[in-house]
């Protein structure tokens with residue numbers, strides 16, 4: 412087997428999370444699931460070949476997008492993160508990934524970037540290193556750019572209550588799909604667990620308050636799932652442990 416020399420480009424811990432980007436976290440967890448050694452290097456989206464994090468370099472080969480990164484290392488190193496799943500389960504796993512990445516992620520982004528209180532305590536600080544006189548302008552531009560993305564995606568056209576209602580449906584669906592299992596497809600983790608965990612952690616972080624956090628917090632199984640995975644993949648990261656159910 413070729414020795415992996417993978418460099419993962421992502422952010423630094425922020426917002427009570429090992430990485431503010433669920434996509435970077437997804438890739439980092441999947442690399443660990445695959446037992447592939449990697450080093451993580453700090454980068455910002457404008458430095459990325461396609462303008463988004465994560466991307467990797469593997470022995471000179473550059474791969475962008477978490478889904479292509481997974482496909483790359485599965486192919487190159489002969490790994491199948493979904494080993495043991497049948498065709499129907501693999502289809503369900505893809506549907507879960509799309510729900511988490513193309514729907515729930517965007518609802519989370521709205522409450523992180525557009526909600527004024529969350530924006531002020533979170534993303535607004537991304538420009539703290541800029542000269543004081545420029546900061547307010549940079550913050551306004553950054554928030555407007557995210558609002559444009561949300562408008563193009565579609566969720567940004569709705570009221571906060573409607574976005575919360577749509578996001579809550581995805582959270583409730585994940586809670587039903589997980590049920591009493593340890594992972595989405597049973598005892599062992601598979602690839603879809605990496606993104607379900609990452610997006611749910613981004614919602615459940617105590618750093619931000621939002622109706623999505625309240626919705627996820629109502630599902631004891633999701634709260635326990637995120638805490639369990641955080642413990643396995645980021646044992647050094649401080650994360651609130653769920654309260655034991657009252658006897």
Ligand SMILES: N[C@@H](CCC(=O)N[C@@H](CS)C(=O)NCC(=O)O)C(=O)O
Pocket residue numbers: 431432433434435456462463464465475476477478
């Ligand atoms: N489809 C991509 C999505 C990556 C993505 O949206 N990354 C965000 C961070 S969570 C980003 O870099 N955003 C910066 C931007 O859009 O300018 C993947 O799976 O890697």
